[in-house]
Amino acid sequence: MPQLRLILGLCLISLLVSCQSSRYPQGRSVYGDRPGPQAFTTVIVDAGHGGRDSGARARGLVEKQLALDVAKRVRSELWPSFKVVMMRDSDYFVELDNRVNIANRYGNSILVSIHFNYGARRRAGPETYYWRSDSYALARRVQQNLSAVAPYESGNAGLVRRRLRLTRNPALPCILVECGYLTNANEAKLVATSSYRERLAEAIAKAIRDQSQYGDAGMGPIPRPIYAPPSKATDARD
Numbered sequence: 001m002p003q004l005r006l007i008l009g010l011c012l013i014s015l016l017v018s019c020q021s022s023r024y025p026q027g028r029s030v031y032g033d034r035p036g037p038q039a040f041t042t043v044i045v046d047a048g049h050g051g052r053d054s055g056a057r058a059r060g061l062v063e064k065q066l067a068l069d070v071a072k073r074v075r076s077e078l079w080p081s082f083k084v085v086m087m088r089d090s091d092y093f094v095e096l097d098n099r100v101n102i103a104n105r106y107g108n109s110i111l112v113s114i115h116f117n118y119g120a121r122r123r124a125g126p127e128t129y130y131w132r133s134d135s136y137a138l139a140r141r142v143q144q145n146l147s148a149v150a151p152y153e154s155g156n157a158g159l160v161r162r163r164l165r166l167t168r169n170p171a172l173p174c175i176l177v178e179c180g181y182l183t184n185a186n187e188a189k190l191v192a193t194s195s196y197r198e199r200l201a202e203a204i205a206k207a208i209r210d211q212s213q214y215g216d217a218g219m220g221p222i223p224r225p226i227y228a229p230p231s232k233a234t235d236a237r238d
């Protein structure tokens with residue numbers, strides 16, 4: 001059956017070609033099926049929500065304002081050691097798919113999206129979301145550092161692998177950080193203070209610096225890649 005062999009051979013070649021073309025230039029990767037980043041030069045800081053999208057509102061706190069405040073503090077911590085790109089630097093909305101497109105313009109970069117959480121009153125503590133293998137160690141470092149800062153943790157999900165538009169779709173290492181629950185009385189009281197938000201920002205910035213210096217070292221086995229299609233608006237909350 002030489003014809004069958006030829007067909008199988010062609011299939012194999014096209015498979016290999018499609019794997020190659022799933023990689024962008026400048027070290028980018030569609031699926032993130034590679035080790036985590038090291039010695040990166042650019043950090044894209046995404047303050048969640050903005051403008052008409054206030055995000056969570058609870059206990060007199062507004063997520064979009066807190067996210068921007070922490071994002072600016074992260075920028076201050078990182079610059080000038082890194083080039084810092086702010087997805088938004090004031091109160092306006094950027095569509096999620098646009099955030100992805102903007103992030104994809106920057107080579108040798110990572111994306112960190114900053115949010116605050118909303119849920120049952122007893123829930124407290126940080127959560128960090130990742131999807132790609134190349135984003136796991138960064139997510140774990142951020143979650144560890146935030147956990148060390150947060151005095152209240154209860155019923156939170158911790159480090160979570162979830163396919164969101166900002167954890168799956170950018171072609172660069174990307175994570176989404178929920179810095180704490182606005183719905184929890186104790187945590188909300190802390191989040192309302194600038195000194196606590198500064199500590200949150202320091203924790204995130206230290207994780208980013210450590211990732212750039214050490215790569216995945218010390219972060220244990222990296223989870224296998226999952227070859228899933230891009231996340232759409234209809235998928236899950238993000």
Ligand SMILES: [Zn+2]
Nearest residue numbers: 048055115116
């Ligand atoms: Zn949010």
